[in-house]
Amino acid sequence: MEHMNKLNTIELFAGVGGFRVGLEKANPELFKVVWGNQWEPSKKAQDAFDCYASNFDEGIHSNEDITTVTDEAFKNLDAQIVVGGFPCQDYSVARSLSGEKGIQGKKGVLFWEIKRIVEATAPRYVLLENVDRLLKSPASQRGRDFAVMLATFRDLGYTVEWRVINAAEYGQAQRRRRVFIFATRNDTGFAKELESYESDDVLFDKGFFAPVFPVKREVIKNRRLHGVLPDDIVEISDTFSASFHNSGFMKDGEFFSIHTEPVFEKAVPLADILEPEETVDEKYYLSEAAVEKFKFLRGAKKIERTSAAGHKYIYSEGGMSEIDDLDKPGRTMLTSEGTTNRSSHVVEVNGRRRFLTPVECERLNGFPDNWTNTMSDRMRYFCMGNALVVGLIERMGQRIEQIEKKHTVEVPNQEKFFLEQP
Template sequence: MLQVVELFAGVGGFRLGLESTNGFEVVWANQWEPATKIQHAFDCYAKRFGDSGIHVNEDISEVWNDAPQHDLLVGGFPCQDYSVARTLSGESGIQGKKGVLFWEIMKIIEDKSPRYVLLENVDRLLKSPSQQRGRDFSIMLASFRDAGYSVEWRVINAADYGFAQRRRRVFIFAYRNDTVFARNQRSLSPENRIHSNGFFAPKFPVHGEPLTKHKDVNNKLLNDIVDISNQYKENYRNAGTMIDGNVFSREVTPIEVDSIPLRDILEKAYNDYGPADEKYYLDNIKLRKSGRSELEEMKYLKGAKKIKRVSKSTGYEYKYSEGSMSFPDDLNKPGRTMLTSEATCNRSSHVVEDLYTGRIRYLTPEECELLNEFPAGWTNTGMPDRTRYFCMGNALVVGLIKMMGHRIIEIEEEEKRVIKKNPLQLELF
């Protein structure tokens, strides 16, 4: 059983996915929402997982050293500014921007040296910041390199691999350089790692040919992480590897499988919970300041439009245009990406035609949980609906983590087999 530390745990998506494989045990988890008096997400996590493992509701920057030794570190960390600079004493070290939580991850990695690390983030991480594209991700890669790890990453749309939501996220798998897996990866070409025998390809297959309109990236990171912060740029693709600072990145196309349509989610929620409450129907909501009903407002927001706007900084007048979106959402397709603002009157919220009344409504909290592959009712622990939607907008698709968990188990079984066969083999490596 692999021992796991879970950071930025939310309501436990990583844990649900990993422990469903019966190969992992979360021994320590941290969840802390700053500037929030009531810690709803932590309370949900603690209630659902009970006395299994240690649950910590404190600022990770204050308690990172309390994390025990473990095999796998996981977390969905915030996308922030990862820039670094020399310390005041010059060559004695570097300092990351204060409050950036990635540095707390690195402190744990450097102190506890887990064999594996699995992280999740929004895919714009690969391109940030806009004025120096790829800098932040390069700093991350260099940090792993300097800590003695290699890295593989992949942008994955959950719907491409059979799930009910078109949710695109970047997953980052780092592995210690003294593992059997690291030795095996070094023997492969970077193309082979991405397309066949790396971490992601066996569970998330891609077509053999790269997209020709995007050139492969084949580069080496600068040795000095401060130089990377100050001057390094890179156009990272949606898949890639880094070993010893050597970066290979390629735009790949998934071999798609049939996804779960939104209709199935609505049917399951109805079967388990019955009809949706009246409060979710748009025609049951009072008129807004615009003079339109909620139903009319959402129809307008989803429609194509050209709006005259004036730049606040320059006074320049321009036309802002946006295309139309399905109204209501197509029930024969997987759901769109959920945001934390789900079920509010904004363009990104899902609106569906109820299967049994024919009326237009928002998704219920239970339907949002099912879209992320959480058990329906998972966040029904006393938190208000608005917070339940917020938690699901921040969550990941549990089934993806289950698939990755099975892949880590395969890697670990190979590790044990090789070491049992020849205990000195890794030392020679």
């Protein structure tokens, strides 16, 4: 197919726009973000939103509590894709008091807003990102939260595939591990194509992730999981427990999950993302006192502490290198980056130690230089600690483009989909 219509895209919990940057890098002619929402509750300053609005011209930039946006507003967007990274929270559910209105999700859990928007728009595709512990949470009932999500997509009429991806294992500059979740509507050509494959073929070769994030065709340590989700989502919330692995596939409530190993690509080393030293401001260099503080923070230690209840215990911590290896990709960046704490990157160049600059942190995530220069350094570090690795989304955008080229003509219109829903 030589021509494809633009895919109207809704970007939720947008931050500084990582999904949009990645999709537009993949194909700016295909992906059209028509509505991007970023709202930080309980804060007067909306730094991430201001950054988003300053970097993008087209589409509606929403700085409002998403729970207040009406279903009708979403329907009017005619969206084919919904994307977003969302908080990892407690996804326990319960029946409504009347028992007649289905289930209720725990208040404040933003996944239920994703569900509401998918119900309102019936997008062709949904692409989400979260921390990988989502697959095993909560600790007291492993896998429950993710199973609730899978059942939600099942009930909405979607096939789901997931993959835990470490960005550095696929040629990126940061060792950042996240779970990505791709859902495709059951009546699309791609969903129908997947029905013709065995589950292993989906996960190793034919599904959404494998063509752009290849894995070895073997199940690590024979870690397999196969099951069927209970029809009742409240039953899942109350009793379900399973150990989902890093790759998986769900169709009509039947799920398959295996432990895969990536076909490694050479990562970008820290040395390659550093700014020229002559351009680095003196404020990023460590004082002698800070150098000594980092020696302590990163050293092995055993410290006696007293709990709130009054009993004493020994807190122990293993040692790590005082400086980050410039020949390796960066470690996972946290929101506390650039402060004197154990997790901040410290590099040594020409015998002097310093923090990474905000531009270098942008490069760790694959953003253009000075993408976040609308805000203070502290907030630039914070936003990059929250951001995703753009290069991964770029590949996923390329994969969606492949799927569209193959299946666009087979996709029924959304109005028909709405009419056929029970």
